[in-house]
Amino acid sequence: MPNISTTYLGLQLKSPIIAASSGLTNSLEDIKAIEKAGAGAVVLKSLFEEEIVTEMERELHQMHSQNYLYPETMDYYDTFDVEGTLSDYLRLISDCKKEVGIPVIASVNCITAHNWPSYARNLEDAGARAIELNIYALPSDLERKGEEQEQVYFDVIEAVLKEVSIPVSIKISHYFSNLGEVITRLSKTGIAGLTLFNRFYSPDIDVDNLEVIPTHIFSQEHEYTMPLRWIAITSNRVDCHLAATTGIHDSRTIVKMLLAGAQVVQLASTLYKNGVETIQRYNHEIDQWMKKHDFKNLDDFRGSLSQSNAANPAGYLRVQFMKQFSQK
Ligand SMILES: Cc1cc2nc3c(=O)[nH]c(=O)nc-3n(C[C@H](O)[C@H](O)[C@H](O)COP(=O)(O)O)c2cc1C
Numbered sequence: 001m002p003n004i005s006t007t008y009l010g011l012q013l014k015s016p017i018i019a020a021s022s023g024l025t026n027s028l029e030d031i032k033a034i035e036k037a038g039a040g041a042v043v044l045k046s047l048f049e050e051e052i053v054t055e056m057e058r059e060l061h062q063m064h065s066q067n068y069l070y071p072e073t074m075d076y077y078d079t080f081d082v083e084g085t086l087s088d089y090l091r092l093i094s095d096c097k098k099e100v101g102i103p104v105i106a107s108v109n110c111i112t113a114h115n116w117p118s119y120a121r122n123l124e125d126a127g128a129r130a131i132e133l134n135i136y137a138l139p140s141d142l143e144r145k146g147e148e149q150e151q152v153y154f155d156v157i158e159a160v161l162k163e164v165s166i167p168v169s170i171k172i173s174h175y176f177s178n179l180g181e182v183i184t185r186l187s188k189t190g191i192a193g194l195t196l197f198n199r200f201y202s203p204d205i206d207v208d209n210l211e212v213i214p215t216h217i218f219s220q221e222h223e224y225t226m227p228l229r230w231i232a233i234t235s236n237r238v239d240c241h242l243a244a245t246t247g248i249h250d251s252r253t254i255v256k257m258l259l260a261g262a263q264v265v266q267l268a269s270t271l272y273k274n275g276v277e278t279i280q281r282y283n284h285e286i287d288q289w290m291k292k293h294d295f296k297n298l299d300d301f302r303g304s305l306s307q308s309n310a311a312n313p314a315g316y317l318r319v320q321f322m323k324q325f326s327q328k
Contacts, residue, residue, distance in 0.1 A: 002290035003297050004283060006040065008241055008264045009130045009167040009192040011103045013040030015283050016258060016298060020245055020266035021046050021107040021132065021171075024276065028095045034271075035102045037279040042102060043132050043266060046109035047089055052116040055086050086119075090126040097127030105130045105169075110156055111137035117159035130167040133160060134198060139175075146177050153182075157189045169193030169243070173200065174226055180233060187238035195243040195266060196227045196234075218269035223247030228260050232316045235261020235306045249273075251285035261303035 006016045018041045019025050019034045026045040034042055089106075096104040106128035110116060123131055135156055139149050153170065160168055168190075174197045176182045187194060204215035224247030231242050244257035245266035254265050270278060295301050303309060307316045 002287050002295060004286055004290070006263060006298050008041065008243070009105075009169055011041065011129055011167070013103065013264065014038070015040035015279070016262075016264045016286075017254065017279050017282055018043060018105075018243065018264050018266045019271060019276065019279075020268040021134065022268040022272070024268065024271055026092075028092060028099065030276070031096055031100055031104065034276045034279070035100055037276045038283045039102060039276075039279050040264065041105060041129075042096075042100075043105045043107050044089070044092065044128075046107040046134050047086070049108065049110040049112065049116045051085050052108070052119045053114075056115060056119065086122075090122060093123065093126035093128050103129040105132050107132045107134060107171075109134040111135065112152060113155035113159040117156070117163050120160050120163045124164045124166045128166060130169060130192070131160065131164060132169045132171055132193075132195060133157075134171040136173050136175075136198060136200070150176065150182060153186060154189060157186070157191055161190050167192035169195060169241075171195035171198050171245070173198045174230065179230065183230070183234050184238055187234075187240045191240050193241040193243055193263070194238065195245055196230050197246055199223070199246045218272060219247045219249075221247060221249045221253075224249075224253050224256070227262075228256055229316055231257060231262050232260035232305065232310070233307045235303050236308045251282040251289070254282060254286060255289055258298060258302050259305040261306040263302075 004016065005012065005014050007013065008018075015038055017039050019039050021043040023045060024030055025034070025042050031042050093104060093106060104127070106123040108116070108120070108131065110133060120131060133156060135153055153172070157168070157170065170186060170191055170193070172186070172194065183194060183196070199219055202215050203212050205211070206213045227244045227246050231244050235242055241263040242261060243264045243266050244262040245268070248254060248257065248265050248267055249270040257265050290296075293301070307313045310316070
């Protein structure tokens, strides 16, 4: 029988399939269903830096306002019910610790290294087995230099690593001017993993109602090619694990990511569309594929088609359509 267990961020996982951070990983009941379906781990829905900072400021303000209270300021803080959000999040982690066997990875969506990193310790204390940091701010400041934008990643990592002893991974997008170099440099900071690539909320225009609306909440199947290429190019060259996410909608694509060098995959859209039970089928199909190819463990084939191992490494580097479509 093939063995589909794997390590990831120093954790032992019984499957390389992880339920990605999303609304599907926001309650104990849903997480138990994900575990039952056979996922190797779960990344919780992200807490947002703003939620953490607002709560910290409120606490600070409450301390300072015991003698002198500004009612308007307290009204302002009262409009954000973040107090509940943060304590609910910690409770979810500690409930998971008691009732869920698979590793539960906390997630924080952040855009600065200011103030909030000290909160990361609470996630560890509550029982999170690792923390995934989802770092990205749209570079909409047209004056800000690329290096400044990039530096935030290194500042956040340094600040968070000082606070926690559990493994930390970073979830990034592909929007860097020199992606491969940044991935390699990030991998040497002491993080345990990199998740490639995050997928964002995108705006569209509704021409009937003349308004800006969200579009394509879920990924399409062809979107896996971007993480596939970069996992293939960077695996064996980075100092941490790589997790693949975006556009992974079937077991064949999971196998492709492993062949490219991914340690694990993180799924969201297909679980929304097909239900979390589909993880069980994916595990079975990976198992069947391994049997067919006579692989006993994931390490027997992981990375065998990375750029450095593939018979045709240039295949990952080609970007122009030199021959295809050049003749009708
Ligand atoms: C509805 C929804 C909510 C999501 N929320 C988060 C989130 O809170 N934090 C995060 O890091 N990623 C979030 N994601 C991104 C997913 O974790 C995942 O990386 C992305 O959707 C690509 O995987 P997919 O193609 O399987 O959907 C969300 C995705 C969806 C569809």
